Amino acid sequence: MLERLYVDNYRCMVNFECRFGSKQLILGPNGGGKTTLFNVLGTIRDFCTNGVPAENLFLGFSQTRWQNIPEQTFEMDVSGNGGLYTFRLVVGYSGQPTARPRVLMEQVFFEGKPIYRFLRGEVQLFNDNHEEKEKYPFDWSRSAIATIPERADNKKLSWFKRWLGALLLISPDPHRMFQLAPMEAPVPDVFLSNFAGWYRHLRQESDDYKLREDLREVIPGFQSMDLKDAGMGNRLLVLTFSVNGQQGRVMSSLNVPTTTSPAPTSINVPTTASQGSTTSTQPPQTSSLYSFSELSDGQRVLIGLYTVLHFALRSGATVCFDEPDNFIALKEIQPWLDKVLERVDEEADTQVLFASHHPELLNRLALTGGLVLDRPEGRHTRVQPFSDPAQTGLSPAELVSRGWENE
Amino acid sequence: MSDRVSETILLCEDDEHERLTKAYLKKCGQRSQAPTVRSIVASEQGGNDAWVLNRFPKELHACRQRLKRTGKTRLIVLIDADKYSAEDRRRQLLERATAAGLAELAPNEPVALLIPKRNIETWIRALLGEKVSEEQDCKTSHGPSKDQIRQAVEKLYEWSRPNAIPGSSCVPSLAAALADWRKIG
Secondary structure (H helix, E strand, O other): EEEEEEOEEEEEEEEEEEEEOOOEEEEEOOOOHHHHHHHHHHHHHHHHHHOOOHHHOOOOOHHHOOOOOOEEEEEEEHHHHHEEEEEEEEEOOOOOOOOOOEEEEEEEEOOOOEEEEOOOOEEEOOOOOOHHHHHHHHOOOOOOOOOOOOOOHHHHHHHHHHHHHEEEEOOHHHHHHOEEEEEOOOOOOOOOHHHHHHHHHHHOOOOOOHHHHHHHOOOOOEEEEEEEEOOOOOEEEEEEEEEOOOOOOOOOOOOOEEOOOOOOOOOOOOOOOHHOOOOOOOOOEEEEEEEEEHOOOHHHHHHHHHHHHHOOOOOOOOOEEEEEOOOOOOHHHHHHHHHHHHHHHHOOEEEEEEEEOOOHHHHHHHHOOOOEOHHHHHHEEEEEOOOOOOOOOOOOOHHHHHHOOOO | OOOOOOEEEEEEHHHHHHHHHHHHHHOOOOOOOEEEEEEEEEOOOOOOOHHHHHHHHHHHHHHHHHHHHOOOOOEEEEEOOOOOHHHHHHHHHHHHHHHOOOOOOOOOOOOOEEEEOOOHHHHHHHHHOOOOOOOOOOOOOOOHHHHHHHHHHHHHHHHHHOOOOOOOOOOOOHHHHHHHHHHOO
């Protein structure tokens, strides 16, 4: 679980430090630094586990504009695996600022003792007893963590690498969520634009029975989600909806016939309340196939969010949601939020970070540790706990709508 | 934390209350747009007076607390008297506040209780120069036009200036409220 983040000289973050809880709400005005905070986490993840070079992620435009410091510093404290990890990364220019940015220092400690060090172009590995092992030169422009294989004597470092690699940033954008899955995607991207590919991957790995159960409750008529062959190795994400008493529309491109009751679900699942209310006097139920792109924006996002809930928010995971409530009706966000918070309570070391302005999220989470990020007079980001200093007794959402929080 | 902070809370029953008050504040040279003025308007159809009565103690408490801390908060309440007298309606509001354990309203508090008798449309028609009775229900299905609101606010501004003499069409509840209009203007 992410306990602390320190950032210096990255966009609006100057000497910025923030501590997090397991159900963390981050709020504040537009331009306050909420998304930047998530960007930092994504940047560290991509650098350390995906092998992205420093020049693509650091310095340049990501430097704080009003500073002329050729270094950026990042620190993270992460709890897990029975202890506390501390990660420290300093990226900077060595000599002329026209040169490519370099890793000046990259270190990982476990309970204050070193398990990895990359300093002055040389990597020093440690075993799990913190004894020095191999030492070798390495490319200054990359993190060596990404290249270190898991071994019997580096379980501590491997745990950290796995945690960081699994760190998810989600900001669903239905306009980028396409129906076609050309290949499997093991990890969803930030906008869920590869959702179909991710779902294709998930279906290879596990059953989506519980996901479908949830979606039946929140999307009227939803029956199931499936992948159809679309030629050239592509798969098309399609959904089956029941239509009571109406002839279902058939997707001509798929040439899938409309069927009569029971709905053509491939797995025998219990009927939901809406289906259960069918009586013998009601007309027969038909079903229709729709491609994923035919759904409304809100439905696509909802399906994406429930999929994240069921397949990504697992024990030990940290998931950051940047305004997950966009496109979603108030009535729909509440049950999803309930399930997310329930999951965090049930699963060990699971953490969820929300950046949101949604009244439901504000009222649920702001007073129990919400963090307000803002930039007074356009300067660097400041963080403070959400509060009602005047003790007005108003709900957090009302306080925020009046601008009375943290006055 | 943000400079977009509501300094005036307007608690009222319906759109007509909100339109008239905001237009008046604007006429007086104040920024009347949200979020400087935060309107809290009953959203229900009918029974809006009960909603305002119920909400009043909460808003009074919140505004008093913030006033204590920042020195910059005021509360404007608009509620139609309807079948009651304006005095009875005022008493109802104050009783709700004391029942909630709040201190009585002091004369110098930045709280304005504006209570049209019989309703806001009565005031608007009076401001437009019509002879109306406070017992007469002046509500219409379509409400006053933008032009009528503008003209009514011109007159309200004129009547609420210090030492101004209201026109002959002014109804007693409006005459009694002019001091409060002056206070918020």
